[in-house]
């Protein structure tokens with residue numbers, strides 16, 4: 131990272147000690163070069179959701195009001211599913227995989243004996259998880275297009291939003307993973323991601339939550355869904371800055387905590 | 399002062415605590431560039447704890463530590479860039495092939511990829527693992543993993559090579575290949591710092607060494623100096639059969655300069671081993687076997703860290 135960019139100056143001190151996190155990404159790419167199937171496994175889940183909506187669900191529900199216009203239900207839900215798949219991809223990679231490397235495989239011990247530091251490990255792993263989530267998002271987009279559900283070209287604008295979702299969830303995912311003590315603790319992962327998936331204005335608009343809407347807004351995924359939906363429908367609003375801000379803040383906190391924890395766990 | 403004249407390692411009252419437990423209790427060490435230096439000591443003496451602090455992967459609890467004149471707390475990355483490390487416990491990358499283990503590790507040092515490939519191949523050759531270069535780490539035997547770890551530590555052509563029990567698990571042939579390489583590195587001016595439980599290795603490789611016990615340095619010097627200072631010229635080894643070594647202790651008192659009773663044998667330290675043996679026979683003792691040999695670092699080690707009768 132160049133030392134005079136704004137991003138550099140606002141980054142927390144621990145992250146500024148990073149030098150070459152890209153080497154960690156490179157290492158992972160070499161590992162997956164040999165087992166590419168693992169990468170596309172996550173592709174099927176959103177595909178099945180899409181199909182279920184396409185085949186029947188959508189027809190039952192009819193149209194939805196969004197930003198002052200009435201849109202097809204499938205068009206309403208598809209961006210939310212895309213946001214969720216970005217979340218899932220990032221969470222898969224930043225939990226179990228990182229836990230294994232942290233507690234069992236000593237991969238990080240070797241990295242830390244080299245010029246790489248804890249911040250490189252955290253940034254590199256999170257970047258990797260984010261990229262993996264992004265692969266899911268792209269495959270999702272391809273499915274949408276194949277099913278004729280892609281809508282306008284605006285849908286491409288939702289890809290950067292998916293990257294941001296991946297970054298936020300990978301950061302928080304890795305940070306939480308450093309606190310896990312055994313594999314059993316991972317039962318908590320779906321216990322968190324499933325309600326997020328269901329109650330982030332994914333399947334119905336925020337207005338339908340009535341007085342509970344503020345709870346929905348606490349969900350990080352809600353902000354991701356709102357961004358992706360707005361982008362893919364070509365609806366911009368000032369609120370988008372809030373969504374971006376929330377996700378960036380989560381990413382920064384997650385990254386810093388993850389780096390600190392790698393330090394305390396491995397540099398004893 | 400020229401930067402190159404900085405000591406490779408300078409430690410003052412270096413201390414490492416794990417919770418309340420003090421693993422390293424204020425040691426002073428100075429290693430010159432190009433020197434080969436050894437840490438000896440029984441299990442738990444604090445050798446690895448010290449090595450890890452030197453390697454910049456374990457924060458110093460108190461005291462000062464400078465590597466190449468730099469503080470590992472603030473310049474860890476720069477220091478590690480110039481170090482080669484063979485940790486006591488292998489930490490190879492189980493998800494990568496042998497060749498990729500070396501290449502990826504070289505990339506952590508920002509060495510260009512093509513250069514990494516070239517070095518990796520040369521090093522795999524050196525540790526005689528070329529034929530398995532596309533195999534997985536888990537398919538290797540313990541000694542082969544050790545060899546790969548050693549090769550990995552040389553990927554960045556380090557100025558200082560830290561080896562924590564490098565030859566544990568190596569067969570004699572592999573040990574000699576490593577020793578030869580270490581000699582050559584030393585000739586090229588690389589500083590070597592190692593720990594070992596093999597006294598012959600320490601004698602062969604180290605210009606200077608320290609013996610640690612319970613977190614402290616109990617002796618320091620060249621292998622020769624230590625032998626002269628802490629041992630006699632010769633040693634008489636007596637075996638009285640299992641379990642009966644201890645009971646002969648009393649009747650041996652006064653033979654030679656000093657006695658060391660081990661589980662399997664009694665060591666009599668004497669400048670003249672033959673006359674000590676003669677004395678044993680005159681006292682009417684009949685050991686099952688006896689042997690007179692020159693004193694070695696092992697005797698120094700036993701004296702300093704074991705149970706000795708003279709003191």
Ligand SMILES: Nc1ncnc2c1ncn2[C@@H]1O[C@H](COP(=O)(O)OP(=O)(O)OP(=O)(O)O)[C@@H](O)[C@H]1O
Pocket residue numbers: 398416419421439440441442443444445446447448486
């Ligand atoms: N991470 C740790 N947490 C708590 N105690 C530790 C830790 N690492 C080492 N120790 C303790 O510190 C002491 C010194 O350990 P160290 O590994 O430095 O010994 P050593 O001299 O390398 O021994 P060995 O010859 O067995 O390798 C031991 O009592 C050990 O139990």
Ligand SMILES: [Mg+2]
Pocket residue numbers: 445446447486562
């Ligand atoms: Mg040790």
